[in-house]
Amino acid sequence: MKNFLIILLLIPLLLSAQEVKVEEYVLDNGMKFLLYPREGSPNIACGWVARVGSVNERPGITGLSHLFEHMMFKGTHVIGTKDYKKDQEIIARLDELKDRIFAEERELQRRFRLGEVDDLKDPKYRSKRHNELLAEFDELLKKQKELIVKDEMDRIYTRAGASGLNAGTSEDWTIYFINVPSNKLELWAWLESDRLMNPVFREFYSERDVVHEERRLRVDSTPTGRFEEEFNAMFWTASPYNWQVIGWPSDLEAITRREAKEYFGINYAPNNIVACLVGDFKINEAKEIINRYFSRLKRNPVEAEPVRTREVEQLAEKRMIAWAETNPKVVIRYHSVADGHRDEPALLLLGSLMNGRTGRLYKSLILEQEVANSASAGQYGLKYAGYFTLSGTAKPGHTPEEVEKALYAEINKFKDEFVGERELQKVKNQWAAGNFRRLESSFYLMFQLLINEAYNGWEQINESPKKIQAVTAEDIQRVAKKYFKKENRAVAVYYTKEGTQEDPMLAGLDEEEKQQVRQFKGMLSQARAEQLKKMLAGFEQRASNAPEEKKDMIKVMKKMVEDRLKALEGGKQ
Amino acid sequence: MRRITGLSIVLLLVSLLPAQQNIPAHPDELQFRKLDYQPPKRTEYRHELKNGVIVYLAEDHSLPLVNVEMRIRTGSYLDPEGKRGLLNMMANQMRAGGIKGMSAEEFDEELAFLAANISSSIGNFSSTGTASANFLAKDTEKVMELFFEMLRFPRFEQERIDLFKSQVLQNLERRNDRTSSIMSREWDRLMRGDGFWTTKQVTRASIESITRENLIAQHEKYYRPSNFMFAISGDFDSEKMMKLLEKYLSDWPDNGEKVPEVPKPDFVPQPGVYMVNKEDVNQGRVRLGHLGLKRGHPDEFAINLMNDILGGSGFTSRIVSRVRSDEGLAYSAWSRFAFSVYYEGVFSAGFQSKSPSCAQAADIIIEEIKRIQKEPVSEEELETSKNYAIEVLPRYFENARAIVNQFLSDEYTGRPMEYWDTYRENLRKVTLQDIQRVAQKYLHPDRLVILAVGNVNDILAGNPDKPEYSFKKLAGGAEIKMIPLPDPVTMIYPQ
Missing domain, CATH: 1.20.1280 (Monooxygenase)
Incomplete structure (x- = not known):
């Protein structure tokens, strides 16, 4: 074990050169800014993250975090409308009508439960009142359309040469980002502070339909989308991670604008938000602009509460057997640790040891035993929990069960034997090189700083590489023994189903x-x-x-x- | 915190200003300092080796990394008859199958330990070969040595070839699973006809017929200096890098034979409505369009702006605005006027929508195509589109790597040297009249091919609340042609 020490002494030399030195700037209202000026082309990657995601939802409003992300592009008191007052009147009336439409729909759902209605969408089951309400709703939408300035925020940014305006929602965070030319930082501050201050959720119900289309696109109409959703739901028992970010279809159809507003008040207060700038700007100028625009936001005296429901300990192995339009394969998930947990670095390296052209899975399952045509593994740390996953596609002539067995055999090797010195150093080298590669793009760096901040602080971008390099062969063995237990896993076995068109x-x-x-x-x-x-x-x-x-x-x-x-x-x- | 530095005094003063001050009521009132930006000049990055090989170099010492990008004059259009997939397999196996001095496993291990990424590929629908290397600057000589060994002396181990074949064959089975892959395949057939190089498909028979000798022969044929171009960026010294390249390339035998040109299609698409049935999805995928133009066309800039306004630039374009924001019919809706480098490209528009609303969304798109021909676009629309294209230019040249990679691609595809110098001027010149003129001249709503993939029954049934929209109507009385799914392994279509 002597060589280990020497290697550990050498590594810090290699790493110390590329600490990311970020300046933190916190406003009185609690909104934090991470500032990282760097030389390069005249651009600034700008973004902010709200510490909220699907984990903060509850049954009935699943998918709201993501739907809400869409709504943040629909304008404000100033942006997106020709006449704010009239627009508000129409929105209020729309909400009223929608409540009554919901009542009609609830009646349909009741009859659906009794089997009197076989298709909730079929107009023939609608009452006369229901149809009248729908017609009135459509009429009002048309009136509102006349007042709407379509996608005005997009237009303003686009005209200014800003690119890549978008947002993303995960289980734990919601992020909003764009690249602006370096002379347009104030435009960013104007538009972003405005939508955090005075958002108006226009076109709420048509946007809800868009999100439903997104669900069809990503989940329903892909060969394994629904199965992955089911597997995920099976894996988590108590944790709200058990629904996916996109939400359940029934909830997507029922979420109201009022619920979205409530959600905004709690989760989008400045004290729950962190912003980040990376690129061509001067710190002082940026601070002046930030202060002028974002100090207008009001702190919410009620701090957003951490999620209460913790996952319960799993008692027995879970299995899902699926027939899908996919190659025969197996997916295994073990409950492991949340992001930032002290066992995470060892689990991350364990994944690296298995992956890639020189990883153990490729060498053993694919080249030596020839039971699989592809295989991979990895640790995924979420905010409140995490999992380690392994998967493999059976080679023709072999079964998913053979692949499964071979995967367990690889896991057991980690429990039984120390990983070799050179092998461990190899994956550490890859992580070390990755620390440089991830700094190449300003946009990507901004993204990572925000995500790190949403979990356990942006400083982790500098801390976690050191923790990775400090992992020992003993650590790897210890975590393998600790987490890879039969009763701690869920297994999905996929067999190939031919097309559903019955032969x-x-x-x-x-x-x-x-x-x-x-x-x-x-x-x-x-x-x-x-x-x-x-x-x-x-x-x-x-x-x-x-x-x-x-x-x-x-x-x-x-x-x-x-x-x-x-x-x-x-x-x- | 008693000692107040100059900096914090400024900050203190700033923070004492009333917050609402100096905030205009609308962002249009904001004033911005002028950005003086000139795109990089291609000639300043362009070098030539003694044997004529073009190399683009950009030093950037901010990180201890080096990136090598390479283009090789070759492509899948060169697959010999009956051996579709050969060039793709060859390029893949250059990387996977070891090198002269090292077995596949040793080669992989060496690169992995150095944390160097090396790749080699030719896509099955690609008219170029690519190779790349990304590594830590301290390992430059070592990794460049390995990279050039791969390019010149690949070992092509039989075991790795067999593995790759098995993976390809297994994936062939899955060709009819996704509506997206069915769409791109069938759309290409409708545009280019069967028998064109992009519509000839890999089959079990073509893969099985490929031998190691085939790989060796194809490698020898195309991988020689006169077919190479490089773009290298990162932490190195240009002079030393040129010397290193000379060292590896100067003694490489090269018969100078010219690589055959990319073939041109000879097919007239047949307008009409086509459908592929895939019962188990609740969302249909629709595309409509016709043939377009070759790159370098004099109206290219006007056409690009026209297409931006029509459906090319996300939320600010008309198709997205109507199909998505107004009606909530789709998550993604778009139009694209693609200029191909070697022959006429394709104009197309498309979306994915729940089966019953596909007809309505398609109808809206056709309406928008007609409208942009009939009425001039608004000044504001053109201004938005132009401004964006002009102002976003620095993003294309974001860093050293982006600069030389852009120039490498320009070089390979034969773009004029001054293209980026005149780019913004060419955009500024476009007028409202130009937009309408090119829309009338190059869009053909009367000649549309319309293809829908999904649950045909539900798509045809349409939305009971909106009976005015239907594919029957879109077909205008003509028969809707059903395209069957082929056997995914042989690619034989049932009669």
């Missing part, structure tokens, strides 16, 4: 037979022409020996082999 050839078979034939078809897609020919030869005999009730199934299987063979031979170019 017409399967008609007439019972469910069990269909399942067998589908599996058989999956196998066929992996077979070569010669194998298929052999198979065909065997079919005649099998058909005559098979019991009468299985003959249909065998006929179908044979036809599949013939079709497949035709396709393969015809497909040769």
